[in-house]
Amino acid sequence: MGRDAGTGSGDHRVGGGRSRPVTAATGSARPGDSRGPDGSGADGAEWNRRTAPEGWYDLRVCAIDTAEGDARARSWFRTRTPYGADDLVTADTVLVPASADVYGDPPGELVDALREAHRRGARVVSLCSGAFTLAATGLLDGRTATTHWGYARLLGERYPAVRVDPSVLYVDHGDVITGAGATASIDVCLHLVRQDFGVEAANAVARRLVAPAHRPGGQAQFIQAPLPERTDDSLAPLLHWAAQRLAEPLTVADLARQAHTSPRTLIRRFHAATGTTPMQWLQAQRIARARELLEASDASVDRVAELCGLGTAANLRRRFTKAVGVPPNDYRRTFRARRAA
DSSP states (O other): OOOOOSOOSSOOSSOOOOOOOEEEEOTTBOTTOOOOTTSOGGGGHHHHHHHOOTTOOOOEEEEOSOGGGEEEETTTEEEEOSBOHHHHHTOSEEEEOOBSOSSSOOOHHHHHHHHHHHHTTOEEEEOTTHHHHHHHTTTTTTSEEOOOGGGHHHHHHHOTTSEEOTTBSEEEOSSEEEEOSHHHHHHHHHHHHHHHHOHHHHHHHHHHHTOOSOOOTTSBSOOSSOOOSSGGGOSHHHHHHHHTTTTSOOOHHHHHHHTTSOHHHHHHHHHHHHSSOHHHHHHHHHHHHHHHHHHHOOOOHHHHHHHTTOOSHHHHHHHHHHHHSSOHHHHHHHHHHHHHO
């Protein structure tokens, strides 16, 4: 679970300096999910030292209700850590990894620690079946949450006060975030990096992980068909082509023409490969480009709207506010204030 030792303001939408994330591990934590917000777990330490932005995360794995600080990932391996519940409750961001036991109750010490961390202002994030642990605290009562689609029905049955949405990658309420399956955990972590350090840092982490830089939380988590095996059918060249032309008024017909296929076939292939539509994908790329320009340039809102293909400042404000939660000027002002702090 992660901690932000820097701010404690409770505004988790934009900014930087979440310097001490902690991952809470119990005797039933699943391997692969005890990662930090950089998505890489312990192997990210060397990258952090060499290239991470100032104020980067200081990940601590906290063992809860285990003997002598042993955090066991099923029966495969153990991790020895000096950190426990006291470190968890003082964290700024707490990452709850997936649990191997979705039928039993989590340790009472862990539930109490999560509640106390949240009461102190921590951002609490569950990954995959970690939503069961988070639901046990009551922090999800009356809220929409997600988990791996295979566990969604059980989560709703065990915790009827939680509104379970099995169709999305993650749900962000600001103070509480829930993510879907294992690969969606990477999306959640990149989302946190993007909030805390900006688009450029998130893109750098994504390149290191060989992962998509940004998949919106509302994107479908279950893709019906796999990517075609033939490399000449890959959408990658088309996506690269479109990403270089976000300022242009691209249509589905334009994309289909570039891909040498019909619009109907392109839409079908696009949804099978990405879980979204061509225009929804373009919209997400334009919002990401707008965030990058607002963070790194002094361009006016009108100019940003033009460069990212959203046309007018009014259209940018409407779509940006809906996607990010704050208007463009507020985003720029808050982001720069946090970075300067």
